[in-house]
Amino acid sequence: MAEKEKKVKKEKIPRQPMPEQNPKERSKNFKEVPNGYTPELAQKEASRCLQCKKPTCIEGCPVGVKIPEFIKLIAEGDFIGAAKKLKEDNSLPAVCGRVCPQESQCESVCVLGKKDEPVAIGRLERFAADYERAQGEVSLPDIPPPTGKKVAVVGSGPAGLTLAGDLVKYGHQVTVFEALHKPGGVLVYGIPEFRLPKAIVEAEVDYLQRLGVEIKYNYVIGKILSVDEFFEMGYDAVFLGVGAGLPVFMNIPGENLCGIYSANEYLTRSNLMKAYLFPQYDTPIAHGKNVAVIGGGNVAMDSARTALRLGADNVHIVYRRSKTELPARAEEVHHAEEEGVQFRFLTAPLRYIGNDEGWVVGMECIQMELGEPDDSGRRRPLPIEGSNFTMDVDLVVIAIGTGANPIITGTIPNLELNKWGYIVADPETGKTSREGVYAGGDIVTGSATVILAMGAGRNSSQAIHQYLTSKG
């Protein structure tokens, strides 16, 4: 009875919010939006965890983080211990604590969430990782003696980095080949500084390098080296984690006017090339006053919030379905709304209007209504005849998704691709039609989340380890 009372009492602590920059101020800077928990807040939040005997939260995590164990360590004040526990299963906890959709994963199955709000697992993960980094005592696990096996990883995004961290911990020699000049893939070119500071990505990559992962930059695999050459060079296995880096355009009139960007270009200029710091950095970016971002996912939110920070007066998210169908995380939509991003639901662009210099000045749109559900289960948007109208815009960012970039897949003989150009790979292992070649992340699934790519990296690392071990 006393035991039961204690539990009830625990539930009464409300879920602790994270302090964050106020919306007015932050919409003018590129500093991170939430400031993170203080140790006191973290311990308070951690004390809400029921320490379930059969924790459902772990099943909700694509990389199987031992959630109750790390939270218990935080509650006890052993923050470094908590960070170590996290790193047993997750090589990038400071990243995941920030960008994972916990609300649809670990937190969605938290027992507390049935009656109350779930434990803020993501915020606690972020706290532990940040605490350890700030203390400067990031510890390294023991690495077994070298196995003599070599693995080439193509792409240093979330899938490749997770896999590299895992395999190096098995004692294999791992080299990551990155096409760009910085590590992290979408974490550096796609996700803005205000959502994921690049210093954090650098610190997590630095940790992997200290574990023994080698990273080579400026290697466009498929051009400078082929997958077959990796095997000739003595690599025993290859993992392709190259992402879905092909921007999708709508193929409507005027789309090639100046001032119309793919989200990939807009975000790469701002994030990777630091165009938001122009002219201190040399890469320019167009600063729009009236901006339209086409699409409703996280990338659209990131683009809209970037445009605000670059000084736009009006930023509109133009989405062809309604608010209910927005694919972005609720938290991202909320942050965007708070900062002043305006939403135009049930609206689709038809064509862009340019001036004599070839710059976009307007966008003709049409109103939509929702019909019967389509293949995706969402209600299909249908144009309402005669509802056309024009918006004044001087910058447009197209954020309607990405496809498979053929630059690498097209150069690998006998690699099976599906009809959209994605690599056909076993969902459990990442095994492809080529022996010793594994693949995971967006190049297999199409554009998804950071943590799903990490989960794919985790699955493939185990499969590759088994493959290397069985090869003897």
Place this chain on the structure above:
Amino acid sequence: MFKIVEKREMAGNTVCHFKIEAPLIAAKAQPGQFVVLRPNETGERIPLTMAGIDPEGGTIDIIFQVVGKTTALLRTFQVGDAILDIIGPLGRPTHLEKLGTVICVGGGTGIAVLYPITKGLKDIGNHVISIIGARTKDLLIMEDYMKNASDELLITTDDGSYGRHGFVTDALKDLLDAKKDVKLVVGIGPVPMMKFVCKTTQPYGVKTLVSLNAIMVDATGMCGACRVTVGGKTQFCCVDGPEFDGHQVDFDELTKRQAAYLKEERRSYDLFQKEQGQ
């Protein structure tokens, strides 16, 4: 890091030639392909087509005109200095085929891009007639190289200070009138020149290849900055090009897209010149 092993200035110091150590790129590169380089940590990524490839020596050659901050910054690099990042070889190689008589037309630093293609076309047995031009004699580059790579070489200058007085297109038109068996024209140079080369060849129905230098960021097909309209369809210059059928290219759109950042480019260049105390 990619070390500069040779540096040469030409055309009255407005054009610069680097030989750069890049053994892996040199081992794979083919005529017509390009690299993207980023000079330093705050630098931008710019595409430059390779003017020379030496697989044995492990080097590539790039030739660029100083037109803004990045190229002015590059020009300050000396032998022994290193360029921070270079990726390549990018883009599709030139489709080299024995056709018969071909004409290679180059203007400005486009001649540097044209040179390996010209050499490639001659090496497989074509009869190559080249036309190279510049505004004035001092700005003409690579005459000797082009002479060696061609069966016949014609030179034009806008001011008549060297070779024939006029544009490369004048010489091209006369050649097309005189020779009925021209199978291919390759035209590489500033956008207006390429546009007029295509206009010149169109009535003769001679296939004309151009190499486009659209603005790029990643140059691996990821961003779409370099989109060009070819035959009414959007193509990415970085992965679908850089060479296209010139008769299909929307040069007016390309010209406008090339000018998208003129204001920023000027600001950046002015700032750099001030820093350099010029």
